[in-house]
Amino acid sequence: xxxxxxxxxxxxxxxxxxxxxxxxxxxxxxxxxxxxxxxxxxxxxxxxxxxxxxxxxxxxxxxxxxxxxxxxxxxxxxxxxxxxxxxxxxxxxxxxxxxxxxxxxxxxxxxxxxxxxxxxxxxxxxxxxxxxxxxxxxx
Amino acid sequence: xxxxxxxxxxxxxxxxxxxxxxxxxxxxxxxxxxxxxxxxxxxxxxxxxxxxxxxxxxxxxxxxxxxxxxxxxxxxxxxxxxxxxxxxxxxxxxxxxxxxxxxxxxxxxxxxxxxxxxxxxxxxxxxxxxxxxxxxxxx
DNA sequence: TTTCAAATTTAGATATAATCTAATTCTTGA
DNA sequence: TCAAGAATTAGATTATATCTAAATTTGAAA
Ligand SMILES: [Mn+2]
Ligand SMILES: [Mn+2]
Ligand SMILES: [Zn+2]
Ligand SMILES: [Zn+2]
Numbered sequence: 001x002x003x004x005x006x007x008x009x010x011x012x013x014x015x016x017x018x019x020x021x022x023x024x025x026x027x028x029x030x031x032x033x034x035x036x037x038x039x040x041x042x043x044x045x046x047x048x049x050x051x052x053x054x055x056x057x058x059x060x061x062x063x064x065x066x067x068x069x070x071x072x073x074x075x076x077x078x079x080x081x082x083x084x085x086x087x088x089x090x091x092x093x094x095x096x097x098x099x100x101x102x103x104x105x106x107x108x109x110x111x112x113x114x115x116x117x118x119x120x121x122x123x124x125x126x127x128x129x130x131x132x133x134x135x136x137x138x139x
Numbered sequence: 140x141x142x143x144x145x146x147x148x149x150x151x152x153x154x155x156x157x158x159x160x161x162x163x164x165x166x167x168x169x170x171x172x173x174x175x176x177x178x179x180x181x182x183x184x185x186x187x188x189x190x191x192x193x194x195x196x197x198x199x200x201x202x203x204x205x206x207x208x209x210x211x212x213x214x215x216x217x218x219x220x221x222x223x224x225x226x227x228x229x230x231x232x233x234x235x236x237x238x239x240x241x242x243x244x245x246x247x248x249x250x251x252x253x254x255x256x257x258x259x260x261x262x263x264x265x266x267x268x269x270x271x272x273x274x275x276x277x278x
Numbered sequence: 279t280t281t282c283a284a285a286t287t288t289a290g291a292t293a294t295a296a297t298c299t300a301a302t303t304c305t306t307g308a
Numbered sequence: 309t310c311a312a313g314a315a316t317t318a319g320a321t322t323a324t325a326t327c328t329a330a331a332t333t334t335g336a337a338a
Contacts, residue, residue, distance in 0.1 A: 017305080019315065038296080053317045058296065060315095074213035077325075079295060090250075092258060104254045108247070111229075111267060115243045118272035119231060127264045128250060133257035156334080158286065177325080192288045197325065199286095216296075218324060 003027075014067035021045070021052040022060045026084070029070060035081040035100040073100050090125070094132035096139075103128060142166075153206035160184070160191040161199045165223070168209060174220040174239040212239050229264070233271035235278075242267060 007026050011018040024045045029036070036044070042057040052060075061082060064070035073081045073091060078098045088105040108124040110116075131139060146165050150157040163184045168175075175183070181196040191199075200221060203209035212220045212230060217237045227244040247263045249255075270278060 017314075019304085021316075039294095051317095053319095055297080055299095055318080056316050072215045074215040076211045076213040076219060080215060095261065101258075103250055106248065106250075108265060109245065111242055111245075118275055119240075119267075120270040120275045121267055122234065122269035123267075125266045125268060126247060127266060128258075128260055128262075129264060130261035131259040136257055136259045156285075158333085160287075178323095190288095192290095194289080194326080194328095195287050 003030075010069060011067075014069055016063055016067050016069075019060075020050045021056050022063070024050070024052060025057065025060045026064060026069065029082060029084040030086070033083065033102060035073060035083050037079040037081055039079060041082065075100065090128065092128040092130070092132065094135055095129055096131055096135040099132050099134075101132060142169075149208060150206075153208055155202055155206045155208075158199075159189045160195050161202070163189070163191060164196065164199050165203060165208065168221060168223040169225070172222065172241060174212060174222050176218040176220055178218060180221065214239065229267065231267040231269070231271065233274055234268055235270055235274040238271050238273075240271060 004023075004027075007023060007030065008018045011022065011026060016022065025041055028041060028044050032044075038058055038061055041061070042052070042054055045052050045057065061070060061072070065072050065082075069085060071083050071085045073083070073093075075081060075093060075098050081100050083100075083102075090103040090105055092101045092103050093099070094101075108126050110121065110124065130136075143162075143166075146162060146169065147157045150161065150165060155161065164180055167180060167183050171183075177197055177200055180200070181191070181193055184191050184196065200209060200211070204211050204221075208224060210222050210224045212222070212232075214220060214232060214237050220239050222239075222241075229242040229244055231240045231242050232238070233240075247265050249260070249263065269275075
């Protein structure tokens with residue numbers, strides 16, 4: 001199976017139509033582990049046909065996040081970043097430049113049931129903070 | 140020592156002048172574990188004297204975060220929320236309403252040194268996601 | 279106490295990020 | 309082929325946060 005077919009399949013098996021614009025977003029995120037912002041994705045997708053409007057880019061990112069194929073990472077004071085939820089991993093967020101980097105995944109202990117109360121837990125996310133390699137050198 | 144003196148002291152020992160406006164932000168966050176947004180803090184502080192402008196509220200929140208007295212929590216698609224960094228704790232963020240709730244703290248295993256590379260780790264933050272008690276009931 | 283430079287505050291403008299609107303185009307299945 | 313729903317679009321709008329430049333306040337030196 002080609003990559004294209006795999007993307008098409010994963011979209012459709014998640015209940016999302018595979019449109020040209022949606023495909024372009026998904027393909028860009030899968031070949032790119034740099035956690036781009038919506039603006040960067042919009043720009044990248046529009047460097048070639050087919051075009052995609054800003055509204056569509058945001059709509060599709062929202063749909064893909066809902067379908068569980070894409071993860072949105074909120075960063076304090078900066079635009080949200082996105083990545084394809086391929087292999088499980090954690091994130092390192094740089095205090096200085098805001099870059100988001102992948103970190104090896106390891107299982108995180110669940111909170112005690114009594115502490116969870118009536119809440120329904122979907123996932124536990126571990127975020128490391130500090131200085132990325134580039135910013136660490138400069139300080 | 141009164142609470143007021145304690146706040147004044149903690150500001151000054153963190154190298155931040157204790158101005159009336161800064162004090163009001165800090166006091167509001169310390170008597171309030173609801174993780175208010177900047178807009179909510181601005182409004183609360185301005186319900187009584189002394190007044191504080193929007194710019195000052197944002198400036199002071201930035202200064203207090205830098206001093207380590209306040210934590211900023213970015214939430215996807217919503218305004219950032221703030222809390223006083225008193226006792227260590229984790230956060231639960233509701234997928235549905237975006238509310239941020241405190242969870243008991245427990246130690247998180249550090250990433251492997253090889254995985255960290257040249258990065259400098261400041262903190263590891265555990266975020267639980269799912270539905271808060273109120274939203275869980277309604278679904 | 280007086281004085282002054284630095285820090286802080288302010289109102290309002292501006293910038294940035296994200297969503298909404300309503301018209302159009304595309305897709306799918308009958 | 310055709311109708312209905314889904315998706316896309318340009319541009320307006322909203323939401324969030326920062327910037328600017330002038331005024332005020334502060335603390336420490338004199
Ligand atoms: Mn990632
Ligand atoms: Mn908290
Ligand atoms: Zn960095
Ligand atoms: Zn909720």
